[in-house]
Amino acid sequence: MIVEIGHFALVLALVAACVQGSVPLVGAQRNRADWMAIGTPSALLQFIFLAVSFACLTYAYVVSDFSVVNVMANSHSQKPLLYKVTGVWGNHEGSMLLWVLILALFGALVALFGGNLPAGLKARVISVQGWIGIAFLAFTLFTSNPFERIFPPPLDGNDLNPLLQDPGLAFHPPMLYVGYVGFSMAFSFAVAALIEGRIDAAWARWVRPWTLVAWVFLTGGIALGSWWAYYELGWGGWWFWDPVENVSFMPWLLGTALLHSAIVVEKREALKIWTVLLAILTFSLSLLGTFIVRSGLLTSVHAFATDPERGVFILIILLITIGGSLALFAIRAPQMRSGGIFAPISREGGLVLNNLLLATATATVFLGTLYPLFVEALDGSRLTVGPPFFDATFVPIMLPLIAACAVGPLLAWKRADLAGALGRLKFAAGAGILVLLATLMFADDGPWLAIPAMGLAAWLFVGAASEWAERVKLFRAPFAETRRRAAHLPRSAYGMTIAHMGLAIVMAGIIGASAWKQEEILVMQNGESIVFAGYDVTFLEMRRIQGPNYVAERASIRVEQDGEQIAVLTPEKRFYPVQGMPTTEAAIHTTWLSDIYIALGDEGETNAGEAGWVVRLYYEPLVPWLWVGSLVMMIGGVVSLSDRRLRVGAPQPKPAKAPSGQAVPAE
Amino acid sequence: MRTLFAALACWLLVVPAALAVQPDEILADPALEERARDLSKELRCVVCQNEAIDTSNAGMARDMRVLLRERLVAGDSDDDVRDFFVARYGDYVLMNPPIKASTYVLWFGPAVVLLLAAAFVWRAARRRKATVTPAAALSSEEQARLDRLLSDRDGT
């Protein structure tokens, strides 16, 4: 019964989406306030229906209702409750339901908090959200219905892939989806603006917070995903340039570009056409990700239930949404001349450089991800584009971006003094050189590029801090003056500083992890000790333990430094009998400067031919900074989001009303 | 159904699971072993989905790791080893696509895109400078709104 309610609510959500997609839009075109007003209740209803639907599916999982195919295929009665719940989105059908739920949530948020938007824009934005909702609700209902029944119901389910039974991966999809789907707001605003034929500073100001929300969550989702890969896959890697990772990274890169170009629109009324295009492309890349992950178009280590028929359905959705919006763009964009004059050396010049480099980086990842498909289509031959390609092409694009990232915020709008800005970065330059020299001394091997790159990370970190110090006149004015200035600095300025510092931290983490990782693979016996990366590591014992839905062999390994015990690590090798699948659970001791990472392999023989266990030891310098830096970037985003003037729904000075119909030419 | 079987066939090779590089594979000579590790990160496991043989658990990946070490011990250069596998599996086996006619777009595309975009921005900036008169046509209404917006954020 509950399952049928969920199914029915999903159908009702589609009906609500149809209303939401049509009535407000027609109302906006005909300038009828009552029709436009339908947008709010229909968006709210769509969200409520989907919330009910999602709750019903979750209920079916919690009570292990195996008469539902989806529950049967992805759950098991013995599974811990947490993973019963997270199992809802650990499969294709359930994750689609989550996807549309989040989409409806964003639609409902505009409906609730979009009171400060002009009625026409709001109605159009809600309608465009409605269209996306229709497309994906239809996809879910007709090709991926999670509420299908099976008769007779089996006694127990097939269980969830044990690799997914993990706290890191449990919350990775929801965060990623909020990110992906969040960019639909920027898309809807862009399409609405194209329909209206006008874009102004106010538009950019409304788009930015939504983009920022999506960006914060996408950052978190990507970081969580690579954290999971790091501790779960058992060899300390955290990024593989796999197609599925790339498709989440591309919207992030372009979304970052969008965040920056929207500032130019807001401040200088320039880059309008480009910003609208970015907004469309960012969400298009999110959709592309959904398509690639679920269609089986490319081979990836992250298997999802793939099905070419579903692929065709999503491709049709892509053709309508992306193709339609780009066609609209082609028709309308020439009417929207941007006005701003800008000099290359200026804040907006810096932001243009940021956009150039981020867009090129996105194009690189895009080309690398899809090139095997292109080659295969052209001559049938097969090609692999793996990490070496991305390292060789992506890094040279990012390094100038990082270098410029410290300078940009110090440049004034319109026309800036580059020499002056560089002069104010003397501490950053000093710190960069210092770190470079220190790295040169301590790092005895590893790629040479890592050494200047570390200096660059320090340059960015101190550079971001100096920009703040500059603005509050730290040490150059009386302390009270500094405090007053610090308190009056807008939160968005703090957000930028924090996010840039986070980027510097992440960068250091990336360099450390890829340049100076140490590894030891050996067979150890009980009581055996070795010296590894300056630590004394002793294999204490091996024990068999029983988990809730797995059995495991757990080693106890003592890590000591200078005779003092630092940690006893307990890596496990688990076996999940229902899926017949083994997993490794690495044990990690972090000092926040580096990780000691131990994974357990199979039984093996020592060189002397005695039985022991294969142990993999990794010393991962600076890896914790990856997670810390990502978190700092997210905090930067949240701080910026809390800015009074960006806060969603905060009272703002009403923009001059432009009665629709008598449209003011957008310059 | 056919693809299912093919998938099964691939999985079956994976079954004798062992996690990536095993201690018994490691060469005694550290310099040679380091070369072997670097090479094994560049070679794709042909039965896996987009994974290098270095990290793959597949039995065939292990065979390839052992084989590539044998080649190194026998005195092969890194290029010899790459050629050895390319002769059997084609360019597909290389994680790093070789630079040749069919990959020019891949390798040089991004740089070309960057240059074209930079040239476009440069021209657009210069043209605008030349054509837009300082008294850019803002209506008084728009000017007022712009002022309000800009005054909101002082000092930036």
Add this chain to the structure above:
Amino acid sequence: MRQRLLVYLPLLAFMVLAGYFLWGLNPDRNPSIVPSVLIDKPVPETSLPALAGLLQPGIEPASFTIGEPVVVNFFASWCIPCRAEHPLIARLAEQEGLTVYGVNYKDKPDAAFAWLEDLGNPYHAVGADGSGRTGIDWGLTGVPETFIIDGEGVIRYRHVGPIDTTILEERILPFVETLR
């Protein structure tokens, strides 16, 4: 004017991309099957001892240049799809009159022997590739895989995965005809 054309560029690029995607969704396309680079190349140097227990010779380089097409089938007793295609391999050897060699890939000899005892041995020779080296030399990506070699010892065709009746009748037999 140029700018007017430029705004159509994203749409154009997307349409081209969508064309590729449509092509990529072709249900006959299996992205995990990699075409062999050994097609139209001579058979790799292959000398395999006979599978222990069989009263048959092993495989020698000369085995491939016998003036008529040869079918080489990689199999293993632990491979379930191999069991499924086994009757069709037998049909190739017994009814279609082809010379069929088996390469027993990474198997225990006694398990393979028992497997052939159980299902019948259609092969004219079975070579034991215990180390899997021959498999790599042949660019093997899994078992079963089946190669067709012409009378001069040149590889002409490869099939990945188990053979079923349709594949046998529509692809393999017509292809062998062209070689005869």
